[in-house]
Amino acid sequence: MPLILSAAAAPEGVEATALFEARQPVTVSAQAVFTARQPVPVETAALFTALAPISTPNGASPLLTYDVDITGLPGEVLAATYDHQGPYEDLEVTIAGLYPLESPDVLVQLTGYADGVIVGQLPTRVFLSLSQEPETDEAAGTTTYRYRTSLDDVLRGLKLPELVPWKLNPSANLCAERQRLGVSGFVQQVFRERVDPAFLLESDPLRNSEWIEGLIDYSTLNITPLDLWDNTYGALGMELHVEPLGAGVRLVGRWPQPVTVQSGPEIPADVRLSSQPRYQRFQTPTRLTLRGAPHWTPLTPATLLDWIGAHPDRERLEQEIQPDREWFEPGESSGTSLVQRGYRKNRGQLTAQIEVTTDDVTVTETVDGEQETDLYRGVATGLKVTRTDYDPDCPARPIYQETRSASWAYALRGALSTLALPGPGLNITVLTGALLTYEVTRTTFRYSPQGYLAARTTSTERTGSVQQAGADLPPDQRGAITPRETLRQSVTERWAPVGGGQWAYDPGTSGQTLLPLYDTETGEAIRTVAVTRATPDAPRLTDQAPPSYDCRPYCEVIRDVLDDTGVTLHAGDAGRAEPQEVSVPMLAPADLLGAARQAMANTWHRQVTTLSVPFPVAYTPGMWLSDGRVQGLRITVSASESGLEVTSEITCARLLTDLLAPGQAGVEPYQADPQQGRAIMLARAGQGALARVVTGWDAEAGEPLVEHAPIRFRSGFPPAPGDELEWQLVRGQREATNARR
Numbered sequence: 001m002p003l004i005l006s007a008a009a010a011p012e013g014v015e016a017t018a019l020f021e022a023r024q025p026v027t028v029s030a031q032a033v034f035t036a037r038q039p040v041p042v043e044t045a046a047l048f049t050a051l052a053p054i055s056t057p058n059g060a061s062p063l064l065t066y067d068v069d070i071t072g073l074p075g076e077v078l079a080a081t082y083d084h085q086g087p088y089e090d091l092e093v094t095i096a097g098l099y100p101l102e103s104p105d106v107l108v109q110l111t112g113y114a115d116g117v118i119v120g121q122l123p124t125r126v127f128l129s130l131s132q133e134p135e136t137d138e139a140a141g142t143t144t145y146r147y148r149t150s151l152d153d154v155l156r157g158l159k160l161p162e163l164v165p166w167k168l169n170p171s172a173n174l175c176a177e178r179q180r181l182g183v184s185g186f187v188q189q190v191f192r193e194r195v196d197p198a199f200l201l202e203s204d205p206l207r208n209s210e211w212i213e214g215l216i217d218y219s220t221l222n223i224t225p226l227d228l229w230d231n232t233y234g235a236l237g238m239e240l241h242v243e244p245l246g247a248g249v250r251l252v253g254r255w256p257q258p259v260t261v262q263s264g265p266e267i268p269a270d271v272r273l274s275s276q277p278r279y280q281r282f283q284t285p286t287r288l289t290l291r292g293a294p295h296w297t298p299l300t301p302a303t304l305l306d307w308i309g310a311h312p313d314r315e316r317l318e319q320e321i322q323p324d325r326e327w328f329e330p331g332e333s334s335g336t337s338l339v340q341r342g343y344r345k346n347r348g349q350l351t352a353q354i355e356v357t358t359d360d361v362t363v364t365e366t367v368d369g370e371q372e373t374d375l376y377r378g379v380a381t382g383l384k385v386t387r388t389d390y391d392p393d394c395p396a397r398p399i400y401q402e403t404r405s406a407s408w409a410y411a412l413r414g415a416l417s418t419l420a421l422p423g424p425g426l427n428i429t430v431l432t433g434a435l436l437t438y439e440v441t442r443t444t445f446r447y448s449p450q451g452y453l454a455a456r457t458t459s460t461e462r463t464g465s466v467q468q469a470g471a472d473l474p475p476d477q478r479g480a481i482t483p484r485e486t487l488r489q490s491v492t493e494r495w496a497p498v499g500g501g502q503w504a505y506d507p508g509t510s511g512q513t514l515l516p517l518y519d520t521e522t523g524e525a526i527r528t529v530a531v532t533r534a535t536p537d538a539p540r541l542t543d544q545a546p547p548s549y550d551c552r553p554y555c556e557v558i559r560d561v562l563d564d565t566g567v568t569l570h571a572g573d574a575g576r577a578e579p580q581e582v583s584v585p586m587l588a589p590a591d592l593l594g595a596a597r598q599a600m601a602n603t604w605h606r607q608v609t610t611l612s613v614p615f616p617v618a619y620t621p622g623m624w625l626s627d628g629r630v631q632g633l634r635i636t637v638s639a640s641e642s643g644l645e646v647t648s649e650i651t652c653a654r655l656l657t658d659l660l661a662p663g664q665a666g667v668e669p670y671q672a673d674p675q676q677g678r679a680i681m682l683a684r685a686g687q688g689a690l691a692r693v694v695t696g697w698d699a700e701a702g703e704p705l706v707e708h709a710p711i712r713f714r715s716g717f718p719p720a721p722g723d724e725l726e727w728q729l730v731r732g733q734r735e736a737t738n739a740r741r
Contacts, residue, residue, distance in 0.1 A: 064614060067111040068637055068644045072104045077644070078142060080637040082108065082122065086241040086256065086621045089149040089249055091127050098136050099143045105129075106147060107247075110635060110646055112615030120615035120648070122635060125149075126247040150242060151251050154195050155226040162221040163190065166213040174214050175555030181218075183209040183586050187232055191251065195225050198250035202622070203259070205236055205595040208588040209293065215560060216293050216586050229253070235584045236290075236595060237602045243620050254622060256631075259601035259662075261655050264624030267611065273647065275611040279656065283603050286575030287568055289670065290596040292587035294562035295697070295704055299680070304558060304722050307692050308682045317683055321721055323348040323556060328425035336360040338378075342425020347554045349390055352424045357382035361433075365412045367475065374412050380419065380430040382406075394451075394551035401443040407463055408433035409481040437463050437483045452495065453546035459490045465514065465528065485530065488512040495546040502541045510534035558722040561680060565589040566670030567699035569600050574660040577603070592699045593667065601662035604655055612649045619650055628654030669705060670697040676728040679711060681718050688712040688736065691725055711736050 070077045075095035083090040091108060106127045112120040131148035162168060163186075166179040183206045191199040211218045220228065229240060239256045242249040269275065297303065301321045308317060319327050328342040337359040344352040361376040383406040391397040410433040419432045439462040446455040467484040489511030496504045512532050516525040580603075587595055609627040616635050623630045632651040637644055655662070672695050679691035688711050696705040711727050711734045718725060718736070727734045 062114040065113045066644060066646045069109040072106045074099045074102050078639055082635040084620050085632040087150060089242055091147040094142050094144045096142060100134050100136050103130055110616035112646060120617050122616040122618050124247045149249055151196055156224055158194060158224055159222050160220040164218055164220060167219055171213060173553045175553060175557055179213040181211045183232055187228060190228060191225060196251040198245055200252045202252060202254040205591060205598055206232060208591050209586045211586055215296055237599050241621055243622055255602050257602045258629040258653055258655055259598050262624050263626050266626035271613055273612040273614055277607055277609045279607055281605045282576045284571050284575050284605055285577045285580040287570050287579040288596060288600050289566055289568045289581040290592060290599060291566040291583040292589050292592045293585060295565050295589050297561040298557045299559050299561045299722060300556050311683055317721060326424045340426055342423055344424035347395060351388055353386050354424060354426055355384045356380060356421060356430060358430055361410045363410050363412050372412055376410055380432045394549060395554040397549040399445050403441045404438045406438055407436040409436050413475045434481055436466060451551060452548045454495060456493045457490060462487050485514055501543055503545055504539055505542045506539040507537045563694045563704045564672055565592060565697040567592045567596050568668040568670055569596050570666035570668055572666060590702060597663060600665055604662045606653045606655055608653045610651045612647055614647055616646050617648045625652055628652035667700060672696050679725045679727060681721055681723045681725055683721055685710055689718055709734060
């Protein structure tokens, strides 16, 4: 009468086929073939065990016998329990005699026979050290030893050094490059190099996840390998188990509960001593929210303008946002005066600007007793051109600035000239009088090694008086008007910290000026003379610090925008536990939905079956039977009238899908906190700003949920588009609590 046991193939399981055949008189032969599939390799041969419901001709049952090989102990074995529940492999042995000072190593091998044929076996297990002190029972005359095989001493006791690359060698320019570290490869490398060379990761929900320098940061300094696990895979609910590898164990990272529906070999009811199924239906949360790594957007001017889209003030926003641009502003008129301005930006800094003013000029003069007047319409009355140079080692810091302004003379019956202005921004031609000179203001900046402005010097040259050949002749016979004397002035400013938030500010003014020279006899002013003088200004303390500048290398990226990501699974009527929220700050947003489904399956309804058979088996946690995935194995060795008997108790779990399967849980977008949050300013608007507000994350579409919304300011305005705003809801309106660059 044959007994056939088979298991359906599963993607991550073990295939098994067993044929048991009874022959006369009573002979049991057994053969089992196991095919390992990745990622669950079988390192040791595991003999499937079963007893066929076979009787001898006289109705007798097959004779069960055991080999209990527990060696290394100083006395006779009276009882033993082998217990493997996942993280640990335990052994408790009671022997005859009192041996409180002994600390032996133990080798265990258990074999079961039916009429002399092997039907089950626990392969050799070795326990090398005691986990507890021996316990003696003087009344019974026995000693009990307790062993535990695990990697806890390394997992909890080893302190890691800093292993994150950018903590050891930071990048010089985060704009140009950011170092990245793959979570999966890093965790596996650390565990294989420092914990267990045979470490196996059965499932990898973080295979696409990364830590990124300056964005999604991490440090291993002074943490343990277990901390590393808890911060990564453990945050999703995965656990570290040990499984047999030869006579020892290896460490395995896996989901503690089955997350798929698989099968395996069947243990028939006729060979079970007991079988107790029970349901676990109250651990599934009604809603599971999984939050992942932020969605990173390097905010460039092009991206910001794309976010702004069509806007009434689009042109001005482009002028403000684009780092390299040349433009002019519409002229500002007042009466007959017209002011026009042009600008040039390079790498985000204003490097050149021009301002030209035109107006009507009236010249009145008495010639031969007659008053004559000339009117020059729309001629240039002012021209100011500014150039600014910046520190190549600190792109935001000015080191030199020069402003040149033109002076023209408009005389009676004078000739006009044309002046072409080549920019920046303005490409126009204006009418001018006779050019007298260009007056120049130069400013130089000196900075301390700490980066603050230590000194600033501004020197000015301007015309003090003019002259003309033939000034008393008729207008047609006079010469050109030219500068005669120049006035020069220097203004110096110095700053130095003196402590307590105070600064010593030392200003000073000096230069050359013109003073009239009087005749001591007549008392009349004859001419002017150049005199140098300094205007004293006492140093003073102030709490106003000098300007300081951000010396990071130039970067087109305005800022890094980090949008929260997440997904919510709704179990519907199948959910009976409180809602859960899990945050895994490095989980790739693209993997959110898959990881959330695995985490939900890990908590899903399941049937847990505890069964026992009268012989040893090698079904350790992680293997599959038809009753589900093995959660724990306990083998008990006890004394009987016929000697030592062996009983195996196996606990299995499998998913229940009668109400709903985990994959059928409803998917909802992650909803951000509606009461407060962060936003990116797009443009000024009324008494506040128009901002990009992220209200959540759509994991199925892989993109943030965004709306353009007003954010009100009680006073002032944020500095510029692209700034990050923090807001909170006040009386139904979003109100900014800050505006920072």
